[in-house]
Amino acid sequence: MKMEEKKTVIAAVSGAALFLLVQSLPITPNGDYERGALSALYLIGSWCTSAFGFAIFAQGWLLFSNQLSRGRLYSSALFLGVCVFDLLHTLGFIGIPFIRSLISEDRALWLLSFSRLASAIGIFLIFGKEDSPALLSGKNSILRKSIFLVVLSVIVFSAGSYFLQGIISPAQATFARKLLNAAVLLVYLLGIAFIISPARAEKSPSLLIIIRSLIFLALGQAFYLDASSGKNLQLLFGAVSCAVAYYWLLGGVYRLTLEEPFHEKRAIEAQINYLVYHDDLTGLPNRRRLLQQVDEVIESHRTSAIRSCSALAVLNINHFKHINVSLGHLAGDRLLQLAASRIQEGARRNEDLFSMGGDEFAYLMTDIGSVDSCLLRSRELLNLFDQPIELDSGEYHISLSIGLSIFPGDGDTAEQLIQNADTAVHDAKEQGVDIRRYVPFIQMKAKERLKLENDLRRALEREEFFLLYQPQVQLATKELVGMEALLRWQHPKRGLVSPAEFIPIAEECGLIVPIGDWVLRTACRQNKEWQLAGYRPICVSVNLSMRQFLQPNLAGKIGGFLKRIGLDPRYVDLEITESMTMDKEKAFEQLTRLKELGVYISIDDFGTGYSSLHYLKNMPIDRLKIDRSFVAEVMEDSNNAAIVSTITSMAHHLKLKVTAEGVENEEQLQFLRQQRCHEAQGYFFSKPIRAQEFERLFLKPTIFGMPS
Structure with a gap:
């Protein structure tokens, strides 16, 4: 149980015990001295009650007027009237000479009952619902209405008391007042029950303070139930209970309407500030915070007499897109979190990890002794991932690429250092190396790449792309059975751009x-x-990229192409890579839809991908294409020869066709024939050529059977 809840329970138990104790004490004041002492104590208690009531009014109305709430304003207006009634009751009950002629002891007790009735109903209505902001313009209006109601209540009370005095007897008036006091007690208890009801939200500490004040208001009202001018002890404990209740109410209203909203606002501001400077996925400081910290490091270097260097390493997870595609974004997010935790656990003093967004992190190393130390530390970061990362779907080995920029030397500002390290890591990925330190040449390459990307965006509309065709030959009959369409880019200034250069850019x-x-x-x-034109129909092979293959409407799009062109789907062979089948369920659905069109499906570069062989027996695949890297050294490397032999043997058992790529000489061709490879393509038959030349060399009727 929380502390404030314990205090509330203690207050309730203490109040009940006090009430039972007072009721059990046979104390009756005898003599003028005892009655005078009790009257003096009652006067002090009543004055405290009035003072605390006025403090509630002043706190809500005069202090912190720029932070208005309806609860604060309405409670202030309520206790303006309550403290006026309490004050008139006290003056009348004690017997101030001038006031005594206007307010008798009996009327003073009625004033007390009306005061408690107003506070009970008001507190129930104000704190029985959620607080809300109030407009500053409505503040004075509420004050005017409150003063008007107080004056009107005093007038009505005075007129009513004189009018009823001649109609009802004193005994009836006393009974009516007791009924009124009982009704007030009931309202207090209902207020407590409503506020602590389970249907309401979790109770704040300030609301628990108000509940405690209501408990003691109910206790005071219990004392007032049988109060009369002759029972000063009941009145005294009632006044003391109400004074304690008003004191708690003063603190509760302050905390509920001022202190808690202030702390809530501060907490929201702190949360916003945290989100501004942290990554919501990993919880790491983000790029904005990195800029600030690198600026601080640069400034400290400039003012320090000690000559050392600091390094910024940008870490990029290799092939993270494949993980996202094959395992899903939830698994990708989890992998990022685990990778961040592993790097952070390996951090040392003067080293900090930041999130750069996506699959990139920044690692700031300050006060490093030398450039060699930076490189050595970067290698240690790579070694953190020698062990696999464990996800729900299994264990996965990942690797990183690191780009380094070192201060001083590789940039004068935080923005330059971050940009140069980022440029270096992308160059490392392109070159297939683990670590790359920034050099100006890399920046030149990056600018060239950006320019190439801009040119690539306009290459389609400028009709700068063209296709080359490479023949595919059946080894048993030496007959032309197909061709592969290969993309080329004729840049107006650069000339012929290699596909290895522009295809990765187009992918990204x-x-x-x-x-x-x-x-x-x-x-x-x-x-x-x-x-x-009358040539014998053959199949054309076209490569699909990962992004193309993942399109949900791919089958419909290709079906639309073929229908508009009028080409039978059986003359189209779509080539995919093994990495596209990592998500087996999605790949199976996509391939099934494509097969329903009637096209052929081939696995290109077979043996170099990431997937298992499990998909071969389940997925609708027609052909395997052995990668050229295995064919190139098949006569010199026994391992390559064994791989080719195994692939062809497996394909025959699975009733799949096999096409060997990269055939360049007679020895390779004879080896493939011995392994019963079905088809082949490569420079031994022809390099990729334009459509006109392909038509002239291979599509004439006399060329179908090729010389051995």
Whole structure:
């Protein structure tokens, strides 16, 4: 149980015990001295009650007027009237000469009952619901209405008491007052029950203080139930209970309407500040905080007499997109969290980890002795991932690439150091190395790459792409059975740009989808034109990129292409890579939809991917294409020969066709024939050539059977 809840329970138990104790004490004041002492104590208690009531009014009205709430304003207005009634009751009951002629002891007791009735109903209505802001313009209006109601209540009370005095007897008046006091007690108890009801939200500490004040108001009202001018002890304990209740109410209203909103506002501001400077996925400081800290490091270097260096390492997870695609974004997010935890656990003094967003982190190392120490520490960071990361779906080995920028030397500002380290890590990934320190040449390469990307975006509309075709030959009959369409880019200034240079850029910037669509349409249209020209129909192979393959509407799009062109789907072979089948369920659904069109499906670069062989027996695949890296050294490397032999043997058992890529000489061709490889393509037959030359060399009727 929380502390405030304990205090509330203690207050309730103490109040009940006090009431029972007073009721059990046979104390009756005898003599003028005892009655005078009790009257003096009652006067002190009543004055305290009035003072605390006025303090509640002053606190809500005069202090912190720029932080208005309805609860604070209404409670202030309420206790303005309550303290006036309490004050008139006290003056009348004690017997101040001038007041005594206007307010008798009996009327003073009625004033006390009306005061408690007003406080009971008001507190129930104000604190029985959630607080809300109040407009500053409405403050004075509430005050005027409150004063008007107080004056009106005093007038009505005075007129009513004189009017009823001649109608009802004193005994009836006393009974009516007791009924009124009982009703007030009931309202207090209802207020307590309503506020602590389970249906309401968790009770704040300030609301528990108000509950304690209500408990003692109810206790005081219990004392007033049988109060009369002759029972000063009941009145005294009633006044003391109400004074304690008003004191607690003063603190509770302050905390509920001022202190708690202030701390809540501070907490919200702190949360916003945290979100501004931290990554919500990993909880690490973000790039904005990194900029600040690197600025501080640079400034400390400039003012320090000790000559040392600091390094900023940008860490990028290799092939993270494949993980996201194959395992899903939830698994990718979890992997980022685990990777961040592993790096952070390995951090040393003067080292801090930051999130750069996505799959990139920044690692700031300050006061490093030398550049060699930076490189050595970077290698240790890479070694943190020698052990696999365990996800719900299994264990996964990941690797990192690191780009380094070192101060002083690799940048004068935080922005330069971060940008240069980021440039270095992307160059490391392109070059296939683990660690790369920034050098100006890398920046030049990055600018060239950016310019190439901009040119690539306009290459389609400028019709700078074209296709080359490489023949595919059946080894048993030496017959042309197909061709592969290969994309090329004729840049107006650079000349012929290698696919190895622009395809990765197109993949990264999302252009690969429209470019891939263009390749498929152009190759299919060319194949249809050759069929219409009277040449024997053959199959055209087209590579699909990962982004293309993941399109949910891919089958419908390809079906639309073929229908508009008029090409039979059986003359189209779509080539995918093994990495596209890592998510087996999605890959199976996509391949099934493609097979329903009637096209062929081939696995390109077989043996170099990440997937298992499990998909071969379940997925609708027609052909395996042995990667050229295995064929190139098949006569020199026994391991490569064994791999090719195994692939062809397995394909025969699974009733799949096998095509060998990269055949360049007669020895390779004879080896593939011995392994019963079905088809082959490579420079031994022809390099990739333009459509006109392909038509002239291979599509003439006399060329179908090729010389051995």
